[in-house]
Amino acid sequence: xxxxxxxxxxxxxxxxxxxxxxxxxxxxxxxxxxxxxxxxxxxxxxxxxxxxxxxxxxxxxxxxxxxxxxxxxxxxxxxxxxxxxxxxxxxxxxxxxxxxxxxxxxxxxxxxxxxxxxxxxxxxxxxxxxxxxxxxxxxxxxxxxxxxxxxxxxxxxxxxxxxxxxxxxxxxxxxxxxxxxxxxxxxxxxxxxxxxxxxxxxxxxxxxxxx
Amino acid sequence: xxxxxxxxxxxxxxxxxxxxxxxxxxxxxxxxxxxxxxxxxxxxxxxxxxxxxxxxxxxxxxxxxxxxxxxxxxxxxxxxxxxxxxxxxxxxxxxxxxxxxxxxxxxxxxxxxxxxxxxxxxxxxxxxxxxxxxxxxxxxxxxxxxxxxxxxxxxxxxxxxxxxxxxxxxxxxxxxxxxxxxxxxxxxxxxxxxxxxxxxxxxxxxxxxxxxxxxxxxxxxxxxxxxxxxxxxxxxxxxxxxxxxxxxxxxxxxxxxxxxxxxxxxxxxxxxxxxxxxxxxxxxxxxxxxxxxxxxxxxxxxxxxxxxxxxxxxxxxxxxxxxxxxxxxxxxxxxxxxxxxxxxxxxxxxxxxxxxxxxxxxxxxxxxxxxxxxxxxxxxxxxxxxxxxxxxxxxxxxxxxxxxxxxxxxxxxxxxxxxxxxxxxxxxxxxxxxxxxxxxxxxxxxxxxxxxxxxxxxxxxxxxxxxxx
Ligand code: SF4
Numbered sequence: 251x252x253x254x255x256x257x258x259x260x261x262x263x264x265x266x267x268x269x270x271x272x273x274x275x276x277x278x279x280x281x282x283x284x285x286x287x288x289x290x291x292x293x294x295x296x297x298x299x300x301x302x303x304x305x306x307x308x309x310x311x312x313x314x315x316x317x318x319x320x321x322x323x324x325x326x327x328x329x330x331x332x333x334x335x336x337x338x339x340x341x342x343x344x345x346x347x348x349x350x351x352x353x354x355x356x357x358x359x360x361x362x363x364x365x366x367x368x369x370x371x372x373x374x375x376x377x378x379x380x381x382x383x384x385x386x387x388x389x390x391x392x393x394x395x396x397x398x399x400x401x402x403x404x405x406x407x408x409x410x411x412x413x414x415x416x417x418x419x420x421x422x423x424x425x426x427x428x429x430x431x432x433x434x435x436x437x438x439x440x441x442x443x444x445x446x447x448x449x450x451x452x453x454x455x456x457x458x459x460x461x
Numbered sequence: 462x463x464x465x466x467x468x469x470x471x472x473x474x475x476x477x478x479x480x481x482x483x484x485x486x487x488x489x490x491x492x493x494x495x496x497x498x499x500x501x502x503x504x505x506x507x508x509x510x511x512x513x514x515x516x517x518x519x520x521x522x523x524x525x526x527x528x529x530x531x532x533x534x535x536x537x538x539x540x541x542x543x544x545x546x547x548x549x550x551x552x553x554x555x556x557x558x559x560x561x562x563x564x565x566x567x568x569x570x571x572x573x574x575x576x577x578x579x580x581x582x583x584x585x586x587x588x589x590x591x592x593x594x595x596x597x598x599x600x601x602x603x604x605x606x607x608x609x610x611x612x613x614x615x616x617x618x619x620x621x622x623x624x625x626x627x628x629x630x631x632x633x634x635x636x637x638x639x640x641x642x643x644x645x646x647x648x649x650x651x652x653x654x655x656x657x658x659x660x661x662x663x664x665x666x667x668x669x670x671x672x673x674x675x676x677x678x679x680x681x682x683x684x685x686x687x688x689x690x691x692x693x694x695x696x697x698x699x700x701x702x703x704x705x706x707x708x709x710x711x712x713x714x715x716x717x718x719x720x721x722x723x724x725x726x727x728x729x730x731x732x733x734x735x736x737x738x739x740x741x742x743x744x745x746x747x748x749x750x751x752x753x754x755x756x757x758x759x760x761x762x763x764x765x766x767x768x769x770x771x772x773x774x775x776x777x778x779x780x781x782x783x784x785x786x787x788x789x790x791x792x793x794x795x796x797x798x799x800x801x802x803x804x805x806x807x808x809x810x811x812x813x814x815x816x817x818x819x820x821x822x823x824x825x826x827x828x829x830x831x832x833x834x835x836x837x838x839x840x841x842x843x844x845x846x847x848x849x850x851x852x853x854x855x856x857x858x859x860x861x862x863x864x865x866x867x868x869x870x871x872x873x874x875x876x877x878x879x880x881x882x883x884x885x886x887x888x889x890x891x892x893x894x895x896x897x898x899x900x901x902x903x904x905x906x907x908x909x910x911x912x913x914x915x916x917x918x919x920x921x922x923x924x925x926x927x928x929x930x
Contacts, residue, residue, distance in 0.1 A: 267781045268656060268756050272896040277875050281526065281540040283500035283547045295898050304540050333777055335657040338690070338756075339896060341498065341592040343608035364626070364660055364692045365592055369608035422624065424484040435610075436509070439618040442478050442486060446620060449477040449488055450515075459713035459721045460490045460585060461517060 253432040254376050257355050258401040259328030261392045262319055269332060270339035271366060275348040278303055288344055289351030293319065323396045331388055332359035337366025346370040356402050358409065360385050371425045372435065376402065378409060378419045404430060464731035467697050468628050468663050471603040471728070475586045477620055486620040490585040491597075494521040494557070494612070495571045496548040497877070498590025502613035503551040514619035516556035520580045523548055523563045524570045525877045529840050529867035532564060541877065555616075559711075561844075569843020569869040572596040572810040576680065577845055579709025583698045583725040588615055593810050593893065595686040598695035599679035600702055601728040603663070605692050626692060627737040629662040630730075633670035635744040640927035642820070643678035644812060644891070644910035646670070646742075647685040648750035648760045654740060656758040659691030662738065665730060666696050670744040676705040677816040684811045685893050688757040697729040751797050751923055752895050752908040754785035759895075761797060763913065763925045769793035788897055789905050790885070798923050800907070802887050805830070805837035805864075805918040806900070807911050809874035809892035813842030817891065817911040818850050822858040824915035824929060830863035831921030838865040838880070840872040864918070876901045889917040 279291045281304060290308035295301075297319060299312040313320045319327070330349065336359040337345060346369050349357065356376040370377050380388070391411065392398045401410040404426065409417045421429075428435060439446075454461050465473075477486040499521075506512070513519065526541035528534075536542040545563050552560045559580070561568040568574070572593055575581040583601040588594060592606035605621065615621060631650060651658075664686050671679065679696045686694025696702075703722055706712045713721045748762035759782070761768070770782040770793065786793065791800070807813070807821050818841065830837045839859050841847040847869055850856055856866045873880040874892040882888050882904025891914050892899075895906040909917065916926040 265780075266784065267777050268758075270756070270894075270896045272875075272894070272899050276898055276902070277877050280497050281538075281544050281877065283504070283544055285501045285504070295902055301902050335660070335690070338656060339592065339894060341590060341606045341608050343498070343501070343610060361657060361660065363657070363690065365606055365608060365687075368623075369610065372608065372610040422484070423482045424480065424622075435622060436511070436614050436617045439486060439614065439620055439622055443618075445478050446486070446488070446514075446618065450619070453475075453488060457584060457721070457724065459717050460582065 254374055254404050254429040256401070256403045256405070257328065259355065259399060260324065260326055261329045261331055261398050261400050262324040262327035263389055263392045264318060264330055264332045265389060267333040268335045268338055271337060271342050271345040272339055274337065274345040275342065280342055280344055285347060286351060288348035289353070292348040292352040293317070326353065328353055328355045329400050329402070330354050330357045331385065331392055332357055334360050336362050338363040341365045341369070343369045343373070346373045346375045350375050358385065358388065371429060374429060374432070376404060376429060378402070380409065380417050380419060384417050464734040466628055466730040466734040466736060467601060467665055467695060467728055468603065469734070471584065471586065472625055474584070475603070483624050484622060485625060486622055487586060489588050489615050489619055489621060490518060491520065491575070491581060491587040492518045492615055493571045493575055493587065493589035493594065494519055495525060495589070495591065496523045496544045497525045498609050499551065499612055500544065500547045501609045502590070502616060503555065505613040506616055511617045513555050513616045517558045518619065519557040520559055520575060521548065521552050521557045522561040522568055522571050522574055524568070525871045525875065527563050527870040528878050529870050529872045529880055532868055536563065566844045569846065570810045570813065570871055572684065573814060573842030573846065576600065576676070577709070577843060579706055579712035582706065582712065583702060583728050588621060592687045593684050595692065595694045596680050596684040596810060598683040598686070598693055599676060601695060601698035601725065603693060603695065606687060626663045627661055629659060629664045629691070629738045629740065630736040631664055631666050632668040632739065632741045633666065633744050634668045635670060636673065637670060637744045637747060640912060641747050641749060642910045642912060643674055643681040645750045646744070646747055647682045648752065648757065648908065649747045650742065651685065651689045651757050652750070652760040653742065654689055656688060656756050657690040659686060659689040662691050663693040663695065664689070664691045666694060667730070671696055672699060675816060676701055677814045680814070681811055685757070688893055698725045749910065749913050749926055751913065753789065753791060753797065754782065755788055755895055755897050756785070757893070757895060757908060759785055763797055763923060765797055767791045767793055767795045767797070798925070800887070801833065801922045802889050802917055803835050804882060804886055804888040805834060805914050806873045806888055806890040806892065807838070807914050808840030808842070808872050810842065811893040812891035812911045813840060813846065815846050815849050818846070818855050821911040821915040822855040824912055824926065825862040825864070825919060826858050828862055828919050830918045833921040834918055836865065837863060837918045838867055838873070840867045841869045843869045873900050875899060889914045889923065
């Protein structure tokens, strides 16, 4: 996982509540056995006018000009601004993969679905919860000024607007440490291998039918 | 000892280690694996030179991509086929307690086969790279849906690293009305608390209504906990649980069974145990439910109407509703019973067990699917469900009425195989998600119970199943 430190980038607005993972990356792309190649299919059904299937040359497909990410002013965006319950639905990790591979490094919303939240952090996609009022303001500013950029500092847990206004966000210290250092969580857990083994032995004694 | 919830008991009895900040390592007893969310996890193991920690915890099957007819012809789509073959190869290389591959007569939807094989047992922690893992909570388990990185983590360490979610209890009291099922109950719950209402919580379903539900009804209920935003749902152990498990393939036998049962009896919330939130429902108020929008929270009763966004004050919600109605091609204030359908799907891990098929068969017995319905299909949840249904002659009841009787799998719940809606088609479906494009690009999904889907098939539009003789 890549380290997430300070990032500064163009903001794109996704002004819908309850954006689900089926919308973020439709099912036909889940057939892949790889971890990469999902970027062109982020929001596939909204983004293109035709129907996409794996293996197509997606650069030749007809783009939906009304879809927000297709507007030239949001090209190259790295911060996605979203509404409540972003990422609800299935546990597909292809959703954060697609967002990252498209180029997003962070998503800001009032709330996220639980599994999506975990999946994202494990892949170095920073999800930032800000209160609905702050998010409303960021939407207004993004829409009204072209080239609107935000600076995100994970160390100090702040989002800073071009006007210098700062919003503080919360993040669990463990997740923060993993993101900042690009840590391998499996490696961290395996540092407790002896403890796991000891637990397992006792657990087997108590409930042998589980083994 | 202070009064503890069922959830506390499950959590504490699996706690391996806890950091000062509350991050815990939770030991995992059962790891269910399917073809869609596992290839990248196995690849990760391989790249890091790691092995599964405990192969005996793994129960695997291919279900999402598998076709539901012409099994002798194999899997046509090469991309799907490669994914299923990749699972075959991974299980061969890394091992499992048991694997139900494509074409096995006991293959089926992962959340159907775990319980029916007795591979899901009370007191277990269960994970699967699939959000509907919450289903297994019906057995007094702590069951979480996880992503692919977590699948790899559990494979390598037998643990989940997580913080303890908060506890919510949903109390439902009184008998459900005739024709009202567990599916209607969970849809009503989601309508009440919202699709994010359970975010950050593990839910315990309690109360006399829940006690009276069969295991299959409890599974339907727990299945859709995720549609309420909760990662886990659970029901305390009682006679119904124990009776269901007795004699199943992987359930303990003999003296071990007695010991297990004695332990399972303790898997209930103590009187006075504290929950962070409690929600109450009166079962008598629950009516047959139909979703009208593109999120399970967009639900109403069968005698209701499609709502009018104009009456919604919150602009974000209003816009959400308008978008959903446009996608669903529905006008505000349309009566639910005036919505005509193209396809009927009875299946998915929510409602594809034997009781679901029995209820639906009773509704259609001796009747015909309306001529306006292009396709009505029944997809049993597993090979064992299919065999049982055929033993009871249910397949004949369905086919005589004009339904197609298919091979088991996820099928049109998400349409990773050929079973899909065409753009614009409208479906009454017993699955759990009505998101845009879920059953096929441009397809329109209405979530209902098996009884309601069966009744809609006969009428060609939604009808109140209680009024069908
Ligand atoms: S039936 Fe549907 S919800 Fe259930 S596991 Fe399969 S795809 Fe997921």
